[in-house]
Amino acid sequence: MFKIILFVGLVFGVSYADKIDDLKNSCDKGEAKTCRDLAYMYEEGRGKVYKNKYKAIKFYKEACDKNDATACNRLGVIYRDGINVKKSYFRAKKYFDKACDLGNNMGCIWERKIQKNKIKDILDSK
Template sequence: MKKILVLLVVLFSIGFSKDLIELGSEAYDKGDYQKAAELWQKACDSGEAKDCSSLGFLYENGKGVNQDYQKATQLYQKACDSGNALGCLSLGVLYETGQGVKQDYQKAAELYQKACDSGEVFGCSNLRVLYEKGQGVRQDYQKAAQLYQKGCDGGDAKGCFNLGVLYHNGQGVNQDYQKAA
C-alpha cells in the first residue's frame, strides 16, 4: 500500500511540474512575465532544472521580477548543477561579463565546456571565443577551430563564418581559401 501511495505522489508531482512548465511557457509567450515567474518558481522548487534556468533569465533581465543578477546566478547554478546545459551556458555568460559575480574567464570557460559537452551549441561557440582570445584558457587556435566546427555542425551560422575566417587566415588550421568560402 505504501508503495502505491508513493508512486501516486511521484506521478502527481511529475504531472504537476509538467503543467507548470507548459503554463509558464505560455504565460511568457503572451508577455505575462510575472505569471511565468510565479509558475517557473514553483516548478524550479519542485526540481525542474529547465525552469530554474528560465526563471534565472527573468531575474537577469528584470522581466516580471526585479532585476537581480545574484538571484539569476543562484538559479543558473541550480540548473547547471542539475544537468541543464542552458543553465551552465547562462551562468558562464555572467562569469564572462562579471554580472552579479566577479568576472572570471576561467570559470566561464569551465561552464561553457560543460554546456558544450551537454550539446549546447552556443556553449561551444562562447568557449571558442575564449580559446581564440586566450581568456581563462591558453590561447589555442586549433581548439578554437574545433569548437567553431562543432558549433557550425550544430547550426550556429556565426560559428561557420568564424571557422571560414580561421581557414582564410590559416589560424589553427591549414590555410584553405576553398574551405574559407
C-alpha cells in the same frame, strides 16, 4: 531607517545567492542554457557575481559538452582571441566546428575562415 535598508539588503542578498545555487543545480542536471547563463555571469561579472575567468570557461565548457551551440561558439572566440587563455587556433577551430555542427552560423563562418587561412597553430598542433 538604517535597519530597514539592512533588512532589505540581507533578504535580497540571500535570495540572489539561492538563485545562483538554483542555476548551478539546473546546470548539474543537464540544462545547457543555465550553464551558459552562469558562464556569461562569471565572464562579465553580472548579477552580483564577481568576474571569474576560470569559472566562466568551466561553465561554457559544460554547456558546450551539453550541445549548446552558443557556448561552443563563445569558447571558439575565447581561444581564437586568447581571452584569459593562451591563444589556440586549434582549440578555437574545434569549438567552432562543434558550434557549426549544432547549427550556429557564426561558428561555421569562423571555422571556414580558420580553415581557409590555414593558420599555423592548427597545422602544428596535430
